[in-house]
Amino acid sequence: MGTFFNGANCDIYIGKGAGKKLLDDITNAKKSVKVISPYLSPALINELIILHSKGIKISLITNDTIEDFYGNYEKNIFKLIQQHRTLDSSSNELRNKWIGFEETIRYIFFGFLAIFVFALFLFKSFKTLYLLFPLILIYLLRKMLLSKIKNKRIYNYSYSQLFLFKVYISPTNIKNDSSTFVHGKIYIIDDEIVYMGSLNFTANGTKHNYETRIRTIDKIAVDTIIKEYNELFNNSGFPERNIQDWGKQLYNEPIN
Known part of the structure; x- marks a missing residue:
């Protein structure tokens, strides 16, 4: 896991508002949006939820800063992790x-x-x-x-994700020197456009901070980055939050 690619054609932006075009492209996505960002804003997570409701395939990789899922958006974490209750007859x-x-x-x-x-x-x-x-x-x-x-007990509980996401555990939370902090920021729209740079998927990162970002539609570069994204999502081996354990922490589970 890890990628080097040379010679890609790309646009470069440095300064404030580095995420304006990114957010426009995400809003206008036709098929899919893939996001890697260690930090998240509730408002932007809510945008992904809205896109999902419109049939856009969403995939997200982030770190276990669980508070980033909260905010004045009806606690997005309860939308992203859904509880299912079954009756034991x-x-x-x-x-x-x-x-x-x-x-x-x-x-x-x-x-x-x-x-x-x-x-x-x-x-x-x-x-x-x-x-x-x-x-x-x-x-x-x-x-x-x-x-x-x-x-x-007459009820059993299980949990599912609203859309695909991975929440990796940061080294500070597991105190393991061999663990890796997923600090990269990558945004892939419709498997045709890729953004990379310093901006997190936050209001400050996309609008207010002095950030760097590149945008590319170079097909070979895009395909290479998609391959790296899939490898990180499916085969990283990094410790991650277990959806079932997380659900049990978030929700009440009345036994009858």
Whole structure:
């Protein structure tokens, strides 16, 4: 993994607003957008979500700065990682049987309690207190059933991505000297246009900072960069955030 290419025809831009044409090309994409950026702005992630909703194929590589997915955009992370809940039919059937049994026990308990109170006032005998023992046993049985009903898991959860993305773990978060920080910035539009440079996929990077970027439609260069992108996405070997574990951190998972 790693690419060297010489002789590509390209446009060069240096200065503020280096991302204006990039954002225009992304907005006007017809088929696909691929992004590598270690830092992200919620507003720009939202633009990718909008493009996805229009049928544009989106692919993203970034780092595990999870807060970059947040903002005043209905928490984009909950759009990018979607929760799916499935019902375990056999567990649900067993739980329903326990609920029915508990209901019967409840009627027996309150019926027996009424009998006990009635007998206590009617006979006013110490022996009436012996009725407390079965009453206590019924109460404990019902309490046990309620606990089993409360703790019985009937739902299983899984998570999927809205569109393809990889979130690699930065060396600072795993404290591993051999790990690699994915710091490159590459933007591929419709597999025909490539941007590279210093600008991140952020509002500051694309609009306000003094940045450098090149733009090329050189087919050989574009095809070479696409190959490198696919290699990074599919065969990097870098540690990455697991979508299932991440989903479990983000979402509640009621068991029933």
